[in-house]
Amino acid sequence: MTSVVERLRGNETVFSVEFFPPRDDADEAILWRSIRELEGYDPAYMSITYGAGGTSRDGTIRSIARVATETTLVPMAHLTAVNHSVAELRNVIGWYAAVGVRNILALRGDPPGDPYGEWIPHPAGLNYAEELVELVRSLGDFCVGVSAFPYGHPRSADLDEDTRHLVRKFNAGADFAIAQLFFEAEDFLRLRDRVAAAGSDALMIPGIMPLTTPRTLRKTIELSGASAPGRLLERLSPLEDDPAAFRAEGLDVVTELCERLIAEGVPDLHFYTFNRSKATREVVNRLGLVPARA
DSSP: OOOHHHHTOSSSOEEEEEEOOOSSHHHHHHHHHHHHHHHTTOOSOEEEOOOGGGTTHHHHHHHHHHHHHHSSSOEEEEEEOTTOOHHHHHHHHHHHHHTTOOEEEEEOOOOTTOTTSOOOOOTTSOSSHHHHHHHHHHTSSOEEEEEEOTTOOTTSSSHHHHHHHHHHHHHTTOOEEEEOOOSSHHHHHHHHHHHHHTTOOOEEEEEEOOOOSHHHHHHHHHHHTSOOOHHHHHHHGGGTTOHHHHHHHHHHHHHHHHHHHHHTTOSEEEEEOTTOOHHHHHHHHHHTOSOTTO
């Protein structure tokens, strides 16, 4: 099985995509239409998320197994420590290996129902993402990713402390990190610089969400944990009542962001798709990241 790191070894920027597991048959049809539409674009890898507390565990395993066996895509499965004992985590990791998945994004995860609530570990579970990284690496030849936070994790006292936590995850065996959402290229580049200054040369990957609707803008603000810059709001807020104009300007904003990141040599642009492919396909076409055969 090809690893994420192997797919990012070239000199050119590539792209990857993220989906979430379907809730019902209608969702599954939408998911698989999007997967098939993007498969020919040859993303470096694709990932499927893992619900809070394992609520979508079975859907994640089923979907990622189908990707591994029925497509040409390189799959990466998410895994969180929320509400799981170590024994349960071992079982899930074993299931991933059994279906041919060797790339895992290891996340501690947020408290169910309130991402900013008090973290209460499972009594027989893990407390930190670095412990989950160590567990995954101890169970086989896995390529392991972790999350990073351009503005700092909300539970970190400051950016220096946040950087130390991230580097500990790399020291525990993580191969790369995917950054949570951010607004300007410099926000990600400063994160990359902090990690390098702390002595780590691990791959840093920016997470990108196409801004197609006011809802995706609000979601970006929520997930980033930061306020949107005024110049971004000045471009998009006046267009909220004009869906076509908002979408066009939002994709311009995201394309400009990606162009700046490519110019800075990022290895991969990781797109959050909301299980739809059209906006991602438009952006990667604009950026020239689509292989000729597609």
